Amino acid sequence: MSRPVWLSLLTQHGENPPWLLKYRSSEGFIIGTVALAVFTDMFLYGVIVPVVPFSLQERSHVSEDRVQYWVSVLIAIYGASLLAFSPICGWLADHTSSRRSPLLLGLLALLGATVMLDAGSKISVFVVGRVLQGASAAVVWVVGLALLADTVPQERLGQAMGYVTAGMSLGILVAPLLGGVVFDRAGYNAVFSMAYTLVGLDIILRLLLVEKKVAARWLPDAPKRTENGTSSRGSDLQGEEIVESSYANTSKGGRSAINVEAGLEEDTASPPSPERTPNTPNKRLRSRLPPFLSLLYSRRLLAALFGALIQASLITAFDSVLTIHAASIFHWRSTGAALLFLPLVIPSFLSPLVGYLTDRYGSRYPTAIGFLLACPPFVCLRFVEQNTIRDKVLLCALLALIGFTLVLTFAPIMAEISGVVEDKEKRMLESGQEGYGKGGAYAQAYGLYNMAFAGGCLVGPLLAGFIAKYRGWGTMAWVLGLLSAATSVPSLLFTGGWILRKR
Template sequence: MTRDILAWRSRDASKAPPLLKYRSSYSFILGTVSIAVFTDIFLYGIIVPVIPFALTTRVGVAEADVQHWVSVLIAVYGAALLGASPICGYVADHTSSRRLPLLIGLLALLGSTLLLCLGTTLALLIIGRLLQGFSAAVVWTVGLALLADTVDHEMIGQAMGYVSMSMSVAVLVAPLLGGVVYARAGYYSVFFMAFGLIVLDIILRVVLVEKKIAKQWVPAEPETSPPSPSKTLSEKATGPQTTMDQPEHTPSTASAPESSAPPLTIFPTKRQLPPVFTLLGSRRLLAALFCSLIQSTLLTAWDAVLPLYVHRLFGWGSTGGGLIFLPLILPSFVAPLIGYWSDKRGPRVPTTLGFLLAVPFLVAMRAVNHGGIDQIVLLCALLSCLGVALSMAMTPLLAEITYIINVKEKSHPGVFGRRGAYATAYGLFNTAFAGGMLVGPIWGGFVTQGSGWKTMGWTLAVLALVGAGVAALLIGGWVGRKSAMEVEAVDGGSDGRKEEGEV
């Protein structure tokens, strides 16, 4: 009986899942990750124009304290994202599947949405935002690592451009729909949209089949579909590991013990270091993380300020508070083109230009200081230009994480172990981005409340200038290196040895 059951299970396991080719395809995985990011950001942003009014009508917060609690609720999300991201990255790089952590993150997102929908106290709203931040940590860390596993390295910038665009669409649509639906249909209707999107996300994440899982049934394809980085890493590491960790099998057997002794005492200890220490030892990665923190701060500082500012200045309600984000996000649709530029020429120039372009527009925000149509037009124009600048900075930074991993792997095969370090690296990126999401609302909200709108604008401009300086010097490698090396670092270079100094 037992033999029959085992035989049946063996036959069942050998049968490929239905529609495997499509469920494990690059397009489907890219679409699933993009929708996961869209869902996460949509549920983050849908309450941005709603929560100032919900705090007074549902929770009973005094009008004078609304700005404070709006900033706190937005910052709590960033704090949860900050704390959970490195943990999620470590766990994802030590599990056999990316899909399971993604499903766990989705359950957390469902729980957070229920709390935000039904909660009538500050404590429940804060817990809901904490769960939402944890879910975002899973999506951004594991989802981007899954994408890096799937996408051909020469196309990673374009792929991250599509992810960035889906994020931008969510940031655009969420406040808009949140404000309009709240004004027309009430508080609960806002969350009905959220639950529908979660159902779609659940279906996609359950259906998805990872490339490395699909290879059990599908023979290795020629390079038309992207290789798994973990497999690539394993292939790169196999040669050096057998010669470094074991006696060499050469025609001269007498010389084998002598030639194998030194590597036994040197190389294994290097490879056994946790990937996070190797990554944090890279000044290029640290620069990318710092620039990500700055970009996130510049982006999220407006979440706590814009809805209330346009309410005071123009008398707009929740609908206007959502619509005002439209000009800030629309320019982000060029993100795939920026990613293509980054793939071809390196991330330094677009990132630096993005931060530099943001400076004059942030300073010019001081001119928006009274009501009137001309002021509305000016504010929308400045936000549009700022959106272009921030998109130019964001997309290359997403791709830069993968560029750095690829260079490290090429120069030292096996340095990150058998499973690689994409999730760990994107966990660090997420931590930096979350730091900006924590700092941004506090910076925007409290500086505006304490020193005014004009002060917030020029202080953010100074921060953007700092980001431009760091990007010009270190993004894509140290600026003192030959420019050809930057291009080599993007596509892996010829032998991978030269680039290590700039990583």
């Protein structure tokens, strides 16, 4: 007796294959689902930004002189929650048999947060809602990126991360504009009607999603994992020794295998040193540590995390200073000042192209060049100081250049995190160790990435705000420029492995 279609959508472990299995487990569908999840997260974060100040006054009866304080607190709570839940989500995701289940739990947390922010009237309810929102964001960014690393081979992962970056940018771009316009025209409830519609669509796609390792039970051409950790597609390889990204049978609780070509050089995080000798105390200690901590021994990963920290700091620095500076110089109100963020965000839609170039030429040079080229436009912001057409055009042009240069860093750094895990596990398997086990370490690595990015979101606005307040706009501009240029040095030296190591 055949099962109803709706039951086939939810069930992935019966004898018969799920409905439309080939399409639901395809790379394109999984990439689209993760990109939509990121867009949904950023949209729900940003759509309430122009609404919260009015909600605090009208619903929570907060006095006007305390609104700015509570808005800042609620923003900080979101960042703190994102920072705190990222390592937890990474550890749990690598110790469960499915990426899909945590993604669905994260979506429930996001739905709960939206209901609280919609129906709540007390500050305490808003606080809990923001905590849930931060926890949901941690799930999306950690588990979602780990799912992409499981699904997409390393040689195409940069482009996949580019689509995720484009989803993030689109959410950042349209959410505050739609939130403000809909709130002014249709009211508070209409804003959250958009949120519920988007969450509903996200629920459908996440329920439809079938992970590759689940699909491997029914698709005969799906790669299988061998005993030594490598993988094979069978006779179609025609004798070539290739180690591909593969998935074990779900009865064995498999996960993605190593995705490197046999004979590829051992790419390391640093030059050879005595600490690499297997018998040293440091090596023995490192092998006993959980992946979340042992990964931090990699200078290559530390360079990527530092890049993510500075990347987020530079982007979010404008949140605390750009609107105020535009209001004081050009006498613009909130709408005009908000439009200044458009030239900063629009270049992010080039992320898929940057990801494609990363897949072809590696992460090192796009990342280093992006940080280095961002320095001049940051420094030149100090010349925007008068209420003239020339200064307005100059400001928009500089913001567009900053957005374009920094977009060179997003997809490469995201792909680099996966590359570090893959190379480290390859070396572990070659030395006879068990690797990171069936759960792997992708989610924990992206948990570290998410922590670094969340830290930048906290540091950036504070750094730029305090410097602008006590030293002026010009000083803030060259400090951010020098910080960006300095970040290009470790990116050049360690991204993709120690630059002086012989290939």
